[in-house]
Amino acid sequence: MTPLIDRLEPLLAQVSKPVQYVGGEVNSVSKPFDSVDVHWALLYPDTYAVGQPNQGLAILYEVLNELDWVVAERTFTIWPDLAALLREHGLPQFTWESHLPVKDFDVLGVSFATELGYTNLLETLDLAGIELRSRDRGDADPLVIAGGHAAFNPEPVADFLDAVILGDGEEAVVEVSKRIRQWKAEGRPDGREGLLERLAADGLAYVPQFYDVAYDPQTKAISAVTPNGPNVPARVPKHTLEHLDDWPYPKHPIVPLGETIHERYSVEIFRGCTRGCRFCQAGMITRPVRERSLPVIQQMVETGLAATGLDEVGLLSLSSADHTQIGEIAKTLADQYAESQVSLSLPSTRVDAFNLDLAHELNRGGRRSGLTFAPEGGSDRMRAVINKMVGAEDLLRTVSTAFSQGWRSVKLYFMCGLPTETDDDLLAIADLAARVIATGRQVTGSRDIHCTLSIGGFVPKPHTSFQWAAQASAEMIDHRLQVLKEAIIADRRYGRAINLRYGKGSTGIIEGLLARGDRRLGAVIEAVWRDGGVFDGWIEHFSYDRWQQAAAAVLTPLGLSVDWYTTRERPRAEVLPWAHLDAGLDLDWLWADYQAAINAEEVDDCRWAGCNDCGVCPGFDVDIELAGVPR
């Protein structure tokens, strides 16, 4: 097997940011190809700059490479300038470590953080010389296995995937590797199909081709999803890692040579979130909460910094201020690194004074980032609908403290297009921002007070309470944002201190189409890619018109439309495309929570207030694990 690097190098001299393709970074791993039994190519379907910092990729890379009979190398979607040159010179998609063809590996493991990476999967498969559709692949082709949050509804890309792993990947990738090794050692009985059967057997992986999907000719919705083979479970469960402390990864992540979007050593301080924000898919599919303990966090930070030479530490999770020992964690680490140039960051947008105390603790060293809060909904009613339990008065009290402590600007996150939303809820955002400025001016006596509003369009996601909800149309989102913008411009006292940031409604519609889509969308994705669609997560590449045209061509003959998938409210009885994929959430509980949302009723966080019976813990025989509570 000859590495491609010698033929690649002259091409690199002709492209933008060539350093991203060279590999060989500190802590990257390469092993003699023939010295191991199982070969993984791990793909993050975006550029190196975006994909390299991904925490999931870093974890699986180390978990796999720690096995002396496995190698995992990385690959990323190649930017169009180099992709064109590769095609012109007949060179395939390669891995970053050894610069070997991806097609020579046993598995191509794809991590989908967002649905907008789907066209990049096709681009990468094509450049690798791997058949796009699972059913067209031969025994020598790699298995294409997906994971990541978007893979909780892989149906739109089901035709292109051989298997899908739901949930935490650490244990699952090891088990998959074992079964591949065993199957190879036995002389590959029953070929590719035989291997897929072994992966599907006890629900280790979801193998789409072992499930038949039938549609109701009347409603056009799915009527049933039926397993078509023996030993294939009717529902495939997600994987849940029980004790985070036993999996202290990444220990020595790769240090990128080229620039990436995050340059810090990140430790996940807990996994899961039970605040119950009804729009949040990440919170729902990663239940229950499992905390990492302070000694393990401390150890990871110490070894991680020593192994990488990075000078920033990120304490990651879905809502980091919620760790039951966060005060102690912050104080201990701040003490430990007080005399060094290491900075600590804790992504948290919780709206309360405690969060401010944490910010102070972590920024003792001098550097201080901006303050960000996420009320998400503009009015008290809207926040009750999404279960974001924070009142306007809480927010104003918190920003008042912040301003009195020296901050001069805050950033607030909101969503637009939420269920039951009206124009008034958007006007409430403008009002809230005006009150933030007024409070700041009053507390500080200064007019140098600023507030940035960052507004995202709401996209209903599978496995959430809003999975049945009608998505707001692109026109509706654009209209509401216009209402908000005009209100801010019209506010002559405070408007100039408010900076409004938002995108167009159209991206959200395509994201929504793919998020809650079914297998009939595979042809749409393929048509978009064939028409040149790649890097849909990049504004300069995303084309709404191209998606709309491809969708119309494929869906109209079927009596379907983009609206059918997005802006239509789905009835309780409808079989959702992901119904056979089990995130553990009880369907009745989700529906009841959706109804509670419409009635603006709130539910408490089960980490503090007791179980709400969402179904996850008993379903998977797992439990909330808190750092201070012995196992």
Place this chain on the structure above:
Amino acid sequence: MSRQPERQQPPPVMRVALRYAKRGRARFASHRDFARAFERALRRAEVPMAFSSGFSPHPRISYYNAAPTGAASEAEYLTLALAREVDVVELVARLNDALPDGFEITAWSLDSPLVLKGQQETEVDGASRWRIEFTPMGPNLDTAISVLLATSSYLVRREAKNRDVDVRERLARLELTAPGVLEMTIKTSSPLVRPDDVLNALAEIAGESYTARITRLAQGHLRDDELVELF
């Protein structure tokens, strides 16, 4: 943003100048990429860096005339300030262990003008020697070299900056040393003329287009038309 405490840092106790190479695939690293990688290597090697004072202290490292992205180099220089006395031989060994593939420290000095005087003075009469390996070379290259050397001035257009630079004026030497291998010595002064500019001039004269691998071989001063290395 809020007011933040300004940090006072102790003055450095030692300064060392280092020569380093950028080879193979590492040549695609930009100067900023190298600077980040170098600072991380310093931390991994637990080198006692000296920091600047101020709101966001940064390591006191000054880089000298970095080679362009895509060009390899045997002669890059930097000066590093340290907060403690260290054994330089050991420092260099540890750094070389910690640096990513393709970067290597090849010499050091405690008494170079880079350490004692600062960069401005060092740049007087500065020049670099470059090796250009053509892949492949064109039939008219030989003639183009003679034509360029025979003139006293040759302007090349810098599209990005929208101005001309005189390539010939800065050329101290231009010579084919082997088939397809060109060596040139270019004087360093503002605006900087890069080997690419010389290649563009040659391509224009020859009516050919070139791709080539560029390596900086040495950096120093011209003394009677000879390049004397910094150290």
